[in-house]
Amino acid sequence: MESRERVMTALMRGQPDRVPWIENDIEEFLQISLMDGRKDYTPGELCRKLGMDAFGYHFPSGGEGTHTQALQTKDSIKDAFYFPKKVTFDFVPPWIAEMGVVPETGRTFIKKPLLTSRDSLKLFDEFLPDPDHPARYELVAKWIDKYREGFAIFPRIRLGSASMFESMGLETFSYLMYDDPDLVKEIHRRFAEWSARVVEHLNELDFDFYWVNDDHADTKNSWVNMEMYEEFLKPYQMIVAKALKKPWIFHSDGNLFPILEGLLTLGMDAIHPIQPSAMDINRVKAEYGDRVCIVGNIDLNYTLTLGTPQEVEAEVRDRLEKIGKGGGYMISSANSLTDYCKLENVWAMAETIKKYGKY
Numbered sequence: 001m002e003s004r005e006r007v008m009t010a011l012m013r014g015q016p017d018r019v020p021w022i023e024n025d026i027e028e029f030l031q032i033s034l035m036d037g038r039k040d041y042t043p044g045e046l047c048r049k050l051g052m053d054a055f056g057y058h059f060p061s062g063g064e065g066t067h068t069q070a071l072q073t074k075d076s077i078k079d080a081f082y083f084p085k086k087v088t089f090d091f092v093p094p095w096i097a098e099m100g101v102v103p104e105t106g107r108t109f110i111k112k113p114l115l116t117s118r119d120s121l122k123l124f125d126e127f128l129p130d131p132d133h134p135a136r137y138e139l140v141a142k143w144i145d146k147y148r149e150g151f152a153i154f155p156r157i158r159l160g161s162a163s164m165f166e167s168m169g170l171e172t173f174s175y176l177m178y179d180d181p182d183l184v185k186e187i188h189r190r191f192a193e194w195s196a197r198v199v200e201h202l203n204e205l206d207f208d209f210y211w212v213n214d215d216h217a218d219t220k221n222s223w224v225n226m227e228m229y230e231e232f233l234k235p236y237q238m239i240v241a242k243a244l245k246k247p248w249i250f251h252s253d254g255n256l257f258p259i260l261e262g263l264l265t266l267g268m269d270a271i272h273p274i275q276p277s278a279m280d281i282n283r284v285k286a287e288y289g290d291r292v293c294i295v296g297n298i299d300l301n302y303t304l305t306l307g308t309p310q311e312v313e314a315e316v317r318d319r320l321e322k323i324g325k326g327g328g329y330m331i332s333s334a335n336s337l338t339d340y341c342k343l344e345n346v347w348a349m350a351e352t353i354k355k356y357g358k359y
Contacts, residue, residue, distance in 0.1 A: 002150035003053035004208060007330065011209060011247050011269050011293050015327025018357040019320050020053040021350075022295065024156070024211055024251055024272060025336035028060045033343055043087070044149045050350045053330075054152035056211055058088035081129035082136050087143055089155045091136075091198050092213070093191060096120075096127045096167040113169035115187055118180075124190050131197035137205065144206050152208040154249075157199060159237040159266075160191030162214040167191075170223060177232060184232055192236040199243040210248035212240075212268070217254025219278040229259045234266070241266040249295055253335060254278050264291060272296045273334040285323050294323060295330045298349065304333055304341045309348035316352040324357075331357070 001009070001017045009016040026034075026046070034049065035041045043055040077094045100111040114123055144153055164187050165173060176184050202210070214237075216222055224233065250268040255278040263271075271288070273296030274281045281297045288294075298304060303315050316331065323329045331353060337346060 003047070004150055004152045007053050007152035008208060008247070010327060010330050011249075013290070013293050013328035015359055018359060019324040019353065020330045021051060021332065021353050021357070022054040022152070022330050023052065023057075023332050023337055024213065025057045027337065027339045028058065029339045030337055030341060030343075030346070032060060034346065043147050044151060047151055050346075051354050052151075054154060054208075055147075056089040056154035056156055058090055059086060061087045077127060078129040082133050084136070084139070087147075089140065089143075089153070091155050091195075091202065092158050093129075093163050093194055094127050095163070096123050110166055110169075113167050113172065115164075115167040116169070116172050118183055121186070121190075128194055131194050132201070137201045141205055148206070153206070154209050154211045155202050155205075155207055156211045156213055157202070157240070158191070158195050159212055159214045159240045160188050160195055161216060161233050161237060163191040164188045165215070165223070177228065181232070185236070188232065188236040189239070192239040195240045196243040199240060203243070203245040207246060209246055209269070210244055211251060211272075212244075212248050213251045215254065216252040216259065216263075217256055217278070219254055219275065221255055222258045224259065226259055226262055229262045234262060237266055241268075249293075260288070264288070269293060270295050270330070273332065275334050277301055281319070281323055285329075289326075289328055293328045293330060296332045296334050297323070298331065298333045300334045300336075300338065300341070304337070304345050304349070306342075307345060309344050312345045312348040313352045316349050317356050320353070320356050324359075327359075 003020070006016040006018065007020045007022060010020050031046060032039055035046060039060045041061070043059055046059070047053070047055055095110055096114050097110045098112040098114060099108050101108050114120055168176070168187060173184060216224070247269040249270040249272050250263065250266070251272045253273065253275050256263065257279065270293035274284055274294060276297060276299045281294065284294055297319055298316060303311055319331055324331070
């Protein structure tokens with residue numbers, strides 16, 4: 001099988017010739033290290049070197065490597081969306097927030113969420129790019145044609161929930177669910193409708209599936225219970241879900257079990273990343289493996305970042321043999337391949353998949 005057929009077979013819960021390897025993200029400094037310092041490689045070259053079957057996210061071609069949530073100013077956000085200076089398949093709205101950066105690492109963080117009152121709704125016009133601006137879509141169509149080869153290709157989008165959580169802050173969100181529930185719903189609706197407009201354009205491009213990233217939980221619990229989910233999240237997530245005309249993977253870190261039944265009604269084809277410290281992948285396979293493809297679970301908290309290559313091999317082989325059995329599984333890290341993953345551990349993962357991934 002070619003990579004694209006392999007991915008799409010597993011995504012539809014079938015059994016391909018081997019377990020596909022896909023990643024939600026590979027941070028660019030790690031990409032450059034994996035490519036021996038080069039910055040001019042194509043997405044296909046990176047996939048072939050690792051043995052991966054799909055690409056999306058972003059690549060340093062055309063610009064320097066940067067961390068995934070770029071430091072933003074209101075003046076630069078829209079131009080960066082319309083006219084990116086590097087190859088990117090990300091179509092997520094910017095955080096409506098004041099951003100900071102860690103000088104030692106260059107990693108960015110939210111210093112101050114800005115959507116905290118009704119007066120702040122005007123910031124949507126200042127921050128959000130025009131979802132109908134043609135420049136970005138025209139450029140991405142050229143990239144797909146240029147780089148497709150035999151790989152599956154995906155864009156990354158949001159349902160609006162993560163954008164709401166991060167732009168409001170969880171504390172403000174929690175208070176306003178009671179103090180001004182209509183404001184919470186209005187903020188989610190605006191983010192969701194923006195994403196839905198973007199999706200309408202992406203549906204016309206030659207992507208194979210979507211990767212939809214919206215964190216809903218930490219390792220202990222989901223941030224809302226089922227009743228809150230049904231009222232504050234699902235109606236607006238459904239705006240985006242109904243616009244999706246291709247298969248899609250839903251991503252959220254943390255423990256999704258309290259709201260998973262509600263989430264599955266959105267109609268996703270796969271769930272990712274089944275974070276080991278929060279969810280038992282064996283339970284997910286047993287209870288939900290006949291309903292969705294399972295993606296992920298190679299531990300980022302320890303195995304890929306602090307463990308040994310031998311520990312990586314053992315964990316990867318376990319998932320291939322147990323969760324891969326019968327199909328409907330794609331292996332990946334339990335979030336993404338970050339710059340702080342050990343290089344030797346990423347290679348150990350690649351070699352183990354190559355050695356033990358065949359059915």
